[in-house]
Structures are given as C-alpha cells and as structure tokens.
Amino acid sequence: MIRFDRVTKRYPGGHEALKEVSLEIAAGEMVFLTGHSGAGKSTLLKLIAAIERPTSGSVLVNQQNVGRMRRAAVPYLRRNIGLIFQDHKLLFDRNVMQNVLLPLQIAGFSRHDAAARARAALDKVGLLDREKTNPIALSGGEQQRVCIARAVVSRPALLLADEPTGNLDSEYASDIMIMFQAFNQAGTTVVISTHDHAAVLSGNCRIIRLDHGSIQS
Amino acid sequence: MMTWLMHHRRAILTTLAQMALSPVASLFTLFAIGVALSLPAGMYVLLDNATQIAGTLPAQNEMTVFMRDDASPDDVTKLKQQIKAMPDLADSRFVPRQTALQQLSAQMGMSELAAELPKNPLPDAWIVTPAATDANTVARLIKQLEQLPAVALVQADHKWAQRLDALLALGRELINILAIILGIALIAITGNTIRLQIITRHAEIEVSRLIGATDRFIRRPFLYFGAIQGLVGGAIAWGIVTLGIVLLSPQIDTLNKLYATQIQLHALGLTDSLILFAFASLLGWLGAYISVGRTLSRIENTH
Numbered sequence: 001m002i003r004f005d006r007v008t009k010r011y012p013g014g015h016e017a018l019k020e021v022s023l024e025i026a027a028g029e030m031v032f033l034t035g036h037s038g039a040g041k042s043t044l045l046k047l048i049a050a051i052e053r054p055t056s057g058s059v060l061v062n063q064q065n066v067g068r069m070r071r072a073a074v075p076y077l078r079r080n081i082g083l084i085f086q087d088h089k090l091l092f093d094r095n096v097m098q099n100v101l102l103p104l105q106i107a108g109f110s111r112h113d114a115a116a117r118a119r120a121a122l123d124k125v126g127l128l129d130r131e132k133t134n135p136i137a138l139s140g141g142e143q144q145r146v147c148i149a150r151a152v153v154s155r156p157a158l159l160l161a162d163e164p165t166g167n168l169d170s171e172y173a174s175d176i177m178i179m180f181q182a183f184n185q186a187g188t189t190v191v192i193s194t195h196d197h198a199a200v201l202s203g204n205c206r207i208i209r210l211d212h213g214s215i216q217s
Numbered sequence: 218m219m220t221w222l223m224h225h226r227r228a229i230l231t232t233l234a235q236m237a238l239s240p241v242a243s244l245f246t247l248f249a250i251g252v253a254l255s256l257p258a259g260m261y262v263l264l265d266n267a268t269q270i271a272g273t274l275p276a277q278n279e280m281t282v283f284m285r286d287d288a289s290p291d292d293v294t295k296l297k298q299q300i301k302a303m304p305d306l307a308d309s310r311f312v313p314r315q316t317a318l319q320q321l322s323a324q325m326g327m328s329e330l331a332a333e334l335p336k337n338p339l340p341d342a343w344i345v346t347p348a349a350t351d352a353n354t355v356a357r358l359i360k361q362l363e364q365l366p367a368v369a370l371v372q373a374d375h376k377w378a379q380r381l382d383a384l385l386a387l388g389r390e391l392i393n394i395l396a397i398i399l400g401i402a403l404i405a406i407t408g409n410t411i412r413l414q415i416i417t418r419h420a421e422i423e424v425s426r427l428i429g430a431t432d433r434f435i436r437r438p439f440l441y442f443g444a445i446q447g448l449v450g451g452a453i454a455w456g457i458v459t460l461g462i463v464l465l466s467p468q469i470d471t472l473n474k475l476y477a478t479q480i481q482l483h484a485l486g487l488t489d490s491l492i493l494f495a496f497a498s499l500l501g502w503l504g505a506y507i508s509v510g511r512t513l514s515r516i517e518n519t520h
C-alpha cells in the first residue's frame with residue numbers, strides 16, 4: 001500500500017529530515033513509527049499524504065507516485081487517508097458534530113447520510129453525548145478522540161496518526177491505542193508515530209525506528 | 218448533480234452565516250456598495266428622464282431663412298431652386314410674409330392686426346430642415362444659406378436643443394467614467410472584505426485542505442459571498458434611486474402645475490434594474506475572485 005524508495009527530504013534551509021529512506025507497508029498492516037523528537041516521523045507521514053514533497057526518491061501510495069502528483073489530484077488522495085494530528089487541528093468556531101461532518105461535506109455526502117455517519121463515528125470514540133459541545137470545552141483526550149472520529153468518518157483505507165498520545169496520560173493513551181487496533185482489525189491500514197516506546201502496543205505490530213532521518217534495523 | 222447542489226447550498230448558507238456573524242460591519246459594507254452603485258445608477262435615471270423630456274420638445278433642428286425685405290417674387294423662385302439644389306437639406310417649406318403675419322396675429326389674438334398695419338413688417342421666409350443634425354453640418358449650412366443673394370438672415374431657432382443634446386451626450390460620458398471608477402471601488406471593497414474573511418477563516422481553510430478539499434471547494438463560499446454582497450448592494454442602490462425619484466416627484470408636480478407641462482419622472486425600468494443587479498453581482502464575484510486567488514496563495518505559501 002505504501003512504498004518509499006530511497007526518499008530524501010531536505011527542507012528549505014538545507015536540513016535533511018529524511019535520508020534515503022526505503023520502506024514498505026502492506027495493506028491491512030498496523031505499523032508504529034518511533035524515534036526521538038526531530039527524527040523525521042512527522043515528515044514521513046506528511047510525505048504519504050502529499051503535504052510535503054520528497055526532494056528525491058519516490059513515494060508510492062496505492063501505486064500512485066504521490067511525490068509527483070498533480071496539485072489538483074491531491075485532494076482525492078487525502079480523502080482516502082484519515083489524518084490525526086498531534087495538535088488536533090479542531091475548529092473552535094463549531095461544535096463537535098460539525099467538526100466531524102467537515103470531511104463528509106467536502107466529499108459531497110448528502111446531509112442525511114453525513115449525519116448518520118458522523119454519529120456512528122462519534123459513537124465509536126465514545127463521544128456521542130458530546131456532539132453539541134464546542135471542542136474547546138473538552139479535555140485533551142476527548143479532543144484527540146474527536147480528531148480520530150473526524151479522521152475515520154469517511155472510512156478511509158489508511159489512517160495516519162502523528163503522536164496521537166503525545167500529551168495524554170497513559171490510561172487515555174492505551175484507550176486510544178486500543179481504538180486504533182479496532183480500526184485495524186476492521187481492515188484499515190494504520191501508521192502511528194510516537195516518540196514514547198511505552199505507548200507501543202505489545203503484540204505483533206511492526207515497528208519502524210527512525211534516527212536522525214534514517215531507518216534503523 | 219446532487220453533490221453540486223449540496224455544495225452550492227452550503228456555500229450560500231455559509232455566506233449568510235458569515236454576514237450574520239458581524240452584522241454591523243456587514244451592513245456598513247453593504248451600504249458602502251449600495252451608495253457607490255447608486256451614484257451612476259441615479260445619474261443614469263436622471264439622464265434618462267432628461268433625454269425623454271428633451272424628446273418631447275418641438276422639432277429639434279429646423280432653421281428659418283429670412284429673405285431680404287425687398288426680395289421680389291423672382292428672387293423667391295430663384296432661392297427656391299437654390300435651396301432645392303442643396304444636398305444637405307432634407308426638407309424646405311416656404312412661408313409667405315402674408316401667411317406669417319396672419320399666423321402671428323392669430324397667435325396674439327388680434328385678428329385685425331394684419332389689416333391695421335400700414336405695411337407688413339415680416340419678410341418672406343423659408344423653414345428648412347438639415348439632413349444631418351451634427352453641429353458642423355448645421356454651421357456649414359448656415360454659412361451657405363447666408364451667402365445666397367436674397368437672404369437677409371438665417372436663424373437656427375433651436376440651437377439650444379443641440380446644446381442640450383451635447384450636454385446629454387456629455388452626461389452619458391460622465392456616467393460611463395463614474396461607473397468604471399465606482400465599479401473598481403466595488404471590486405476593491407469586496408476584495409478587502411474577502412481578504413479579512415479568509416484571514417479569520419484561515420484555520421478552517423488549512424484543515425479543509427488537509428482533509429481533501431479541492432481549490433473549488435475552498436473558493437466557492439468566498440465567491441458566493443462576493444456575488445451575494447454585490448447583489449444586495451445593488452438592491453440597496455436600486456432602493457436609494459427609487460426613493461430619490463419618489464422624493465423628487467412632488468417637486469416635479471409643482472413645476473408641472475406652474476408651467477402647465479406634463480413631465481413625469483420614472484424610476485429604473487425592469488431591464489435596467491436587472492442589468493444593475495447583474496453588474497453588481499458580477500463585480501462582487503470578480504472582486505472576490507481576485508482577492509481569493511491572491512490571499513490564498515499568500516497565506517498558503519507562508520508555511
């Protein structure tokens with residue numbers, strides 16, 4: 001599903017965030033991406049969603065070279081990817097429900113279908129009773145769950161989570177990890193970055209370690 | 218198709234919601250646009266009325282050619298041929314001095330006048346109509362006619378009508394210039410509102426992009442906002458103009474009574490109103506289009 005071929009990402013200013021990274025992630029896998037702060041985890045996830053473009057090498061998602069993708073095609077790639085950000089990126093000018101509805105409005109769902117799907121997504125993250133609340137009134141963990149609901153509401157084939165448990169205490173964190181595992185068991189490919197090894201689920205998940213932009217094996 | 222409708226519905230609702238968010242600022246902008254548009258629209262209506270009033274005035278461009286007092290019937294025949302030979306004249310009509318005197322005494326209500334006067338003081342005259350009405354032709358004709366031997370005087374009775382025509386043409390030019398300037402002002406006003414809106418909705422735009430919004434999806438609400446704002450501004454301009462006409466009407470009625478005239482002021486007609494609304498929305502849309510392109514590319518290149 002995802003394939004990096006000797007990918008280097010150099011940011012303006014000359015810093016190399018990724019150096020000759022090659023990796024492959026199969027459909028249906030659940031993968032942890034670990035490494036110290038600044039190792040290049042966020043950069044790697046951004047390359048998958050075409051938020052950043054590689055300096056050299058190729059990034060393939062579903063056989064599409066997203067590094068060379070036309071600007072007009074990028075939105076359709078992103079609709080198939082659920083993105084979860086460390087800083088949530090929730091909108092505080094609207095309630096929880098409206099935040100979760102946004103991807104469906106963008107994809108052009110009818111209001112009726114959209115409302116049903118959004119409610120189902122909120123139910124999965126256990127926030128159905130807070131749908132009318134403004135996300136600013138929620139705790140950090142609850143905000144993260146709204147962000148997850150928004151990421152999964154359009155049922156993407158691929159879920160990318162950038163340090164989803166970064167600011168959460170460990171009990172919340174393991175709840176959220178269990179949630180991701182459930183999505184994975186339903187068939188979604190999941191990539192989770194974290195700098196905290198304790199957050200990695202015990203079990204048979206693959207771990208990709210980044211160190212100063214290079215993969216450690 | 219359904220998706221398309223949904224998106225447009227959403228864009229319209231967003232626009233109204235955005236306007237409701239800052240009602241005072243929205244009203245202020247709408248009025249600024251309305252006043253800006255009402256200037257050319259109002260001038261247009263006044264000019265349109267003036268043109269119509271000018272059209273009801275008597276024949277525009279007849280000239281009277283007075284013959285010398287001592288002109289003989291021979292001279293009359295000769296002049297008749299000369300006038301007939303002039304290509305720039307569309308029409309000519311001879312008014313003998315007796316007829317002129319009879320008409321004058323009838324107009325003055327003194328039928329005996331003609332009999333009482335020892336000698337008819339009026340000369341024979343021709344009333345001629347130039348084929349073209351432009352000032353150059355008319356001036357050249359006057360010169361040609363004055364040079365004919367039996368002619369004493371050529372009087373372009375309705376020179377002022379030509380002046381009015383020239384004035385109306387000047388007015389139309391002014392309106393065009395004013396419309397262009399204020400149209401640009403409308404684009405600028407809209408552009409500024411849109412720019413501020415994009416900045417306040419920066420977070421929403423950024424998130425929407427990250428979750429798969431197309432350029433069109435991002436732009437559409439702003440374009441709608443510009444067009445709707447322009448349309449409402451146009452409606453306000455229409456209201457201002459109509460109100461102005463209504464307020465002027467009693468004054469015109471007084472004038473009508475005093476001068477026994479039949480002048481009626483009319484407001485913007487249906488076609489003109491529709492053109493006003495269409496232009497207002499189009500300019501609003503254009504202002505939004507320019508602003509969205511510039512502002513989005515600026516904020517999205519800064520991170």
Ligand SMILES: Nc1ncnc2c1ncn2[C@@H]1O[C@H](COP(=O)(O)OP(=O)(O)O)[C@@H](O)[C@H]1O
Pocket residue numbers: 011012013015016017035036037038039040041042043044
């Ligand atoms: N937009 C950017 N411009 C310049 N340098 C950046 C940018 N984003 C990240 N970096 C740099 O790239 C390196 C990797 O960053 P990042 O991918 O965010 O690491 P991580 O997510 O693992 O903490 C860091 O040194 C960071 O400073």
Ligand SMILES: [Mg+2]
Pocket residue numbers: 041042043162163
């Ligand atoms: Mg990071």
